[in-house]
Amino acid sequence: MGIFEVVSIGIVAAVLVLLLKDKQPAIAYLIIVLTVLYFFIFLIQYVNEILQLVTYLGEEANIQSFYIKTILQIIGISYIAEIGSNIVKDAGLESVAFKIELVGKIFILILAIPIFQSLIETIINLFPMS
Amino acid sequence: MVGDTSILFQIAGIGIVVAMIHTVLKQMGKEEFAQFVSLVGFIIVLIFVINSISDLFEQIRAVFFFRG
Numbered sequence: 351m352g353i354f355e356v357v358s359i360g361i362v363a364a365v366l367v368l369l370l371k372d373k374q375p376a377i378a379y380l381i382i383v384l385t386v387l388y389f390f391i392f393l394i395q396y397v398n399e400i401l402q403l404v405t406y407l408g409e410e411a412n413i414q415s416f417y418i419k420t421i422l423q424i425i426g427i428s429y430i431a432e433i434g435s436n437i438v439k440d441a442g443l444e445s446v447a448f449k450i451e452l453v454g455k456i457f458i459l460i461l462a463i464p465i466f467q468s469l470i471e472t473i474i475n476l477f478p479m480s
Numbered sequence: 481m482v483g484d485t486s487i488l489f490q491i492a493g494i495g496i497v498v499a500m501i502h503t504v505l506k507q508m509g510k511e512e513f514a515q516f517v518s519l520v521g522f523i524i525v526l527i528f529v530i531n532s533i534s535d536l537f538e539q540i541r542a543v544f545f546f547r548g
Binding site for chain 2: 359369373374377380384388429
C-alpha cells in the first residue's frame, strides 16, 4: 500500500528535520523540499493514469483534442505553481509564494482565452445579429 | 512506489556530520573554516535537491504538456 509508505516517510522526514533544525537550518529546509518533491513524483504517476482516462473519454466523446490539451496544460500549470508556492512558503517567504500563485493564475487565464473566444463566437452565432 | 528514500537519511547524515565539524572547528577558533564547511555541505545537499526538482519537472512536462 502506497499510503503507508507516504505517511511513514513523512514522519521520518519530520523527525530528521527536528534533529537538524537548530544546527543546520538550511539543510533541514532542503530535507523538507526533497520530501515534498518525492511526494509529488509519487503522485504524478497516479495522476498520469487518471489523465489517460480523461483523454480516452474525450476521444470517445469526439471532443476536439485542442480543448483537452488546454485543460491538461492548465492542470499542469496549477500543479507546478502549487509546488513552487508551497516550497517557498515553507521557507517563510509568504509574499513570493503569493506572487507565484498569481503568475500561475494569470497564465491559466491566458491559456483559457481561446476557449473563451470560441464560446463567445458560438453564442453570437446562436443569436444572429441583423 | 515512492522512489529511493535512503537519500533522506543520507542528507540527514551529511547535515549531522557537517554540524559536528562546524562545532569542532568553532571550538578550535577557526570561524572561517567552519563557515566554509557549512557552505560546502549545503551545496552538496543542494545538488541532490536540484536533481530531484529536475526529475519532477520532467515528469510533469511528460504527463501534462506533450500529450492530448
